[in-house]
Amino acid sequence: MGLFGLFLAMFLLVHLTINLLLLCNDGGELFTAASSFMGTNIAIKIFEYVLFGGFFIHIIVGVIITLKNWASRPVGYLVANKSHTSFFSKYMIYTGAIIFIFLILHFMHFFFIKIGWVQVPAGLEKHDFYKMAIALFTNKLYSFVYMAFFIFLGFHLNHAIQSGFQTLGLNHNKYNCTIKKVSLIYSILVAGGFSLVPIYFMFFF
Amino acid sequence: MDLTLKIWRQKNSSSKGKFETYKVNDVSPDSSFFEMLDTLNQQIIEKGNDPVAFDHDCREGICGTCSLYINGRPHGPKRGITTCQLHMRSFKNGDTIVIEPWRAKPFPLVKDLIVDRSALDLIIQAGGYVSVNTGGIPDANAIPIPKMNADLAMDAASCIGCGACVASCANASAMLFVGAKVSQLALLPQGKIEAANRVQKMVAEMDHLGFGNCSNTYACEAECPKEIKVTNIARMNRQFMKAKVCAEKHEAASFGG
Amino acid sequence: MTTLNSNIPQGNLADKWTTYKSTCKLVNPSNKRKLDIIVVGTGLAGASAAASLGELGYNVKAFCYQDSPRRAHSIAAQGGINAAKNYQNDGDSVYRLFYDTIKGGDYRSREANVYRLAEVSNGIIDQCVAQGVPFARDYGGLLDNRSFGGAQVSRTFYARGQTGQQLLLGAYSTLSRQINKGTVKLYNRRDMLDVVVVDGKARGIIVRNLVTGEIEKHFGHAVVLATGGYGNAYFLSTNAMGSNATPLWRAYKKGAFFSNACFTQIHPTCIPVHGDFQSKLTLMSESLRNDGRIWVPKKLEDVAKLRKRDIKPSDIPEEDRDYYLERRYPAFGNLVPRDVASRAAKERCDAGFGVSHSGLAVFLDFKESIARLGKNVIEERYGNLFQMYEQIINENPYETPMMIYPAVHYTMGGIWVDYDLMTTIPGLFAIGECNFSDHGANRLGASALMQGLADGYFVLPYTISNYLSSEIHTKRIPTDAPEFVQAEKSINEQLAKLMNIKGKQSVDTIHKKFGKIMWEYCGMGRTEEGLKKGLSLVPDIKKEFWTDLFIPGEMNEFNPELEKASRLIDFIELGELMMRDALQRRESCGGHFREEMQTEDGEAKRDDENFAFVSAWEFKGDDNEPQLHKEQLNFEVAKPSQRSYK
Incomplete structure (x- = not known):
């Protein structure tokens, strides 16, 4: 779980x-x-399948583990747990699910077009991701939805990075503090970085 | 202080349980939580009814018997204590206190607020020891142990086996409990010899018993009455992976035999 | 059965155990498999015995009333465990540990047993380290020691303030290993209610399954009791809520003699009683006396102001403080043995210098050592104890002195055993706190852990084989044999009788009343008159119990009130024996202080001429007085002298 998670984070x-x-x-x-380099280079193409495998395993394992975890407490508590824990850590499956929905949407616009599962929208070429991106981001509704998704991704990542380190046992008194900070900075960077694009296209293009 | 208590009542493992509401009045803020429950039970007995069954023994925070889930937190609202160390000054006059048993699949309910935590014993039996027989041991000072290791091992070893980690975990995972024992022994030269097999056996037993997986929410650390750190879980993960990757296969078979 | 044979081996004191080990009879491995041993209790003594016997190849059945063996009350021992390692190069030796223990016990214990204890003490530390017990260490990686009451050397090994916990978890882990291997079978949540005697030998026990209420019969070629002390007779004590004397008392009623019942240890450093609702007392480790100084104000007007909270302890200037232990006992100061420290606290409080609003507390002050060593060092040594204190009292002991007062803690008395740790019922053994053997009239700090583990790891495995070697032809007795059936029937009848009282009072109500009688008349100071008064009150309490007790629920279900009731009646009967024993012992020694017998400066006055014996009481039926037997104590090496810590 952690291993694939960290791998996916690298891809991001x-x-x-x-x-x-x-x-x-x-x-x-x-x-x-x-993007055309990414789309044509043979090594990248092979790597693409590894990446999909990573996503697939991360999601499937995540779902299986969560279901098993729920089964570990067949009778719940009347008063929900009030332990002091990081807020996002409890909702990984939900933020994960939201990200998954986005992923499908995202594929509809890019990857599925590329492989021909989805019709190319009128006036665009099959491989012209640049025009596609402009078309999408100049749509304000899409841009806001896009940014909202990335905020959830940020939540997911904020817990995920340090959690991945913990799961892999790469947790050490000396570095824990740094790992937590990196985790936070990374999640802000990713959520913020991706959001910059729609902001740019909405307001400055 | 006057208090309202909502307590889970269940006659035995096979019957259906429900919450009952009780009132206790004139509770001294200096009394312990259990002394408050003693008072309640005294009232119940005087009326000829069945008192609330709850686990408790040493009443000084070390035996790990007590196990109440109070207002959404194992061992109640304060950090670093067991239920028996909780005092009524942590509550306010007029409060409603909800008391539930530990909830987890591997902890079947016995009666009212008492659950069966034998699963934790089974995990220790799977490998939470150093395989030495009595006698024929070299001098205690024969192998010096760095103070740091001894201290870290002691931190981990202070686990009282109460199960609050399981009770608080969203996934009813016992990782902190197992991690503490694995860590304690992995940190000491005496325990290193069997470290690879120990961690595999204990983790396998934990999974087999139906405890959930760790999703690193760290509720366990927040609720552990002995404030055992999640770094012990990481150490166990490290040990586990190292064992899975590096340990010889035959070791697992010979271990503990 | 009237003459007590303690079976002490011949030879020099220092050679007895070695000789015994090399000459005792053994059981060969193939026969061990055919022998069943029952061990009741899983504290330090029980768990270590069960594990060691399992390792040897016997079939062991271990019983405990707790949900897990790890919860036995040994876990609450805080300060440490003694051993004669002399790692500190301060002059310690086996002989010195032996001598300190005999002297600390005020010359009322058996030399041979105590010497053996001192001899095996070193092996315990080795064993525990090998099990992964994280004892405190120095920066060089070697083991650290602290000093304890009654000794002038540092011989106490410790693991923070949780030594008992760590030792018990060590024993529990080896026990778990044997359970995993199948040599030990664990029966948790079982109350032992009777010993089954067949043809004069102990052959099994009757237990109640506390979850289902079912009565079970178990056979064993030998039965080992490791059930701890009976301090809960006083209701308030530092024992666990479930600690009980029922196994001991039922064994006594089946023919095991009960020794030195009146020797109870009142521990000087406990958190004072704070209200009627109180359910138990909390101990603060004796190790605190290493760095804490005990005092009360010199002036009564300061006491009055303190009680009204007009002034704080820190407002009292140094010259107005009475460090009474340092004043009275300059050589040992705050580290005098427990009985001496407790009585000195009582003496000050009786004289009106008690510092709490109840007048029953003295100060234990760390100001000086915090100034000398720094808060960090104190925190490292006693952090968990300070935290525990703050939880209960709501005051920060780093800033204001702790308030402490003596409380019932340990019982030196117990079932009479010979050198083999066997009781007067052949095949019935008693180890750890539940026997009487090693601590005389007062136990030194950090010696209980030592004794429990010594008995379990190193003594019983030898001595039990000496007995079992003649049992290899005994077939397992089926539990439908008449003796088992009869014992089961009488237990069922007794439980039914308890359920049918259907009176009004709860168990605790009666227990509290009885506890007050015990504390009043058989507590820290005892008198002829008081003990007679106490004894005269027992029949009333018994009557109240049998006519006005109310137990809710049913017999055959989880019923904590029934458990408590069954234990309480044994405490009441045992309490009566304690007072009887205290009455016959017309001397002061160790924890037994008869106010009539004291020196001019208030110290205990022993009477070696008339009382250098172990009392051993024989049960003669419910309606008859028990018969007193005496085992004369001979001191060949440690000649009795007036115990002085001045």
Whole structure:
């Protein structure tokens, strides 16, 4: 769980970097170059399946574990637990589910088009992700939904990073504090970074 | 102080339980939570009814017998204490206090607020020991142990086996309990010899008994009356992975035999 | 059965145990498998015995009333465990530990047993370290020691303020290992209610399953009692709520002699009683006296102001404080043995210097050691105790002195055993606190853990084989044999009788009344007149019990009130024996202080000429007085002298 989680978190950084290329005021040249590299390079293509595998396992294992965990307490408490714990840690399955919904939406707009599962919207080319992105982000409703999803992703990540370290046993008195901080900074970075793109397209494009 | 108590009543494991409401008046703020319950039971007995059954023994916070889930928290609202160390000055006049038993699949209910925590014993039986027989032991000072290790081992070893970690965990996981024992022995040279097998056996037993998985919410650490740290869980995870990857296969079979 | 044979081996004191070990009879491994041993109780003595016997290959059945063996009350021992390791190079030796223990016990224990105890003490520390017990260590990685009352050397090993817990968890883990291997079978939540005697030998026990209420019969070639002390006879004590004397008392009624019943230890450093609703007393480890100084004000007007909370303890200047232990006992100061410290506290409080509003408390002050060592050091040594104190009293002991007062803690008396730890019923053994053997009239701090583990790990495994070697031809007796059936029937009848009283008072109500009688007349100071008065009150309490007790619920279900009732009647009968024993012992010694017998400066005055014996009471039926037997104590090495800590 933690291992795949951390792996996916690494991927997010790559994705974010490419997304941020959208902000370069060059008519999408760099972004298109990067995304077509990602789309055509054979190593990346193979890696894509690894990535999907990662997502798949992370989600399936997450769901199975959560169901098992729920089964570990067949009779619940009248008064819900009030222990002092980090708020987000308790809701990982829910933030996870929200992210999953977004993921499907996201695939509908990009990946499924690429592999031909979804019709290319009128006026766009199959591989022109730049135009697709502009089309989507200039839609205010989509942009807000997009940002909302990333806030949930931030919540998920905030717990996830340090949790992954804990699960892998990479928890140490000396570094715990740093790991927690990195976890927080990382989640803000990802949520904020991804949100920059719609903000840019909504207000500054 | 005058208080209203909502207490889970259940005659035995097979009957159906429900909450009953009781009033207790003139409770001294200096009395302990159990002395307050003693007073309640005295009232119930005087009326000829069955008193509330709850587990308790040493009443000084060390035996780990007491196990009440009070207002949404195992061992009540204060940090770092057991139920028997809880005093009524932690409540206000007129409060309603909801008292429930520990809830977890591996802890079947015995009566009222008493659950059966033998599952924790079974986990220890699976490997929570150093396999030495009585006698024929080298001098106690033969192997020096760094003070830091001895102290960390002691921190972990202070676990009283009450099960508050399980009761508070959203997943009814026993990771803190197991992690504490695995850590204690892994930190000491005497325990290192069997470390790889111990952790695998204990984790397997824990899973087998139906405890949930750790999702790192750390409610256990917040509720542990001995304030045992979740770093012990990480140490166990580390041990576990190391054992899974590196340990020889035959060791597992010979262990404890 | 009238002459007591303590079976002490011949030879020099220092050689007796070695000789015994090399000459005692053994049981070969294939025969061990055919022998069943019942161990009742899973504290330090019981768990270590059950585990060690399991390792040897016997079939062991371990019983405890708790839900888990790990919860036995040994777990609450705080301060430490003694051993004659002499790691501190301060002059300790087996002989010195032996001598301190005999002297600390005020010359009322058996030399041979005590010497053996001192001899095996070192092995205990080795054993525990090997089990992974995290004893306190120095920076060099070696074991640390602290000093304790009654000794001038530092020989106490400790694990913070939780030594008993760590030792018990060590024993529990080895026991768990044997349970896993199948050599020990665990029966938890069982109350032992009777010993079954077949043809004069102990052959089994009757227990009640506390969850289902079912009465069960268990056979064993030998039965080992490791059921702890009987301090709860006083209602308020530092024992656990469930600690009880029922196994001892039922064994006594089946023919085991009961020794030195009146020797109870009143521990000087407990948290004072604070109200009628109180259910138990909490001990603050004796180790606190290492760094804490005990005092009361010198002036009565300061006492009055303190009680009214007009002044704080810190407002009283140094010259107006009476550090009475340091004043009276300059050589040992605050580290005098427990009985001496308790009586000195009582003496000050009786004279009106008690500092709490009830007048029953003295100060234990850490101001000086915090200034000398720093708060961190004190916190490291006693942190959990300070926290425990603050929970209960709601005052911070780092800032204001603790208030303490003596409370019932340990019972040196118990079932009479010989050198083999066997009672007067062949095949019935008693180990740990429940026997009388090692502590005489007063136990030194950190010696209870030592005795429990010594008996369980190192003594009983030898001595029991000496007995069992002649039992290898005894077939397992089926539990439908007439003796078992009869014992079961009488237990069922007794429980039914209890349920049918249907009076009005709860068990605790009667227990509190009886506890007050015990504390009043058989507590820290005892008199001829008081003991007679106390004895005269017992029949009334018994009558109240048998006519006005009310137990809700049913017999065959989980019924804590029934458990308590069955224990209480045994406490009442035992309390009567305690007072009887105190009355016959017309001397002061150790924890037994007869106010008529004291020196001019208020110290205990022993009478070696007439009372250098162990009393051993034989049950003669419910309606008859018990018969007193005496085992004469001979001191060949440690010659009795006036015990002085000045």
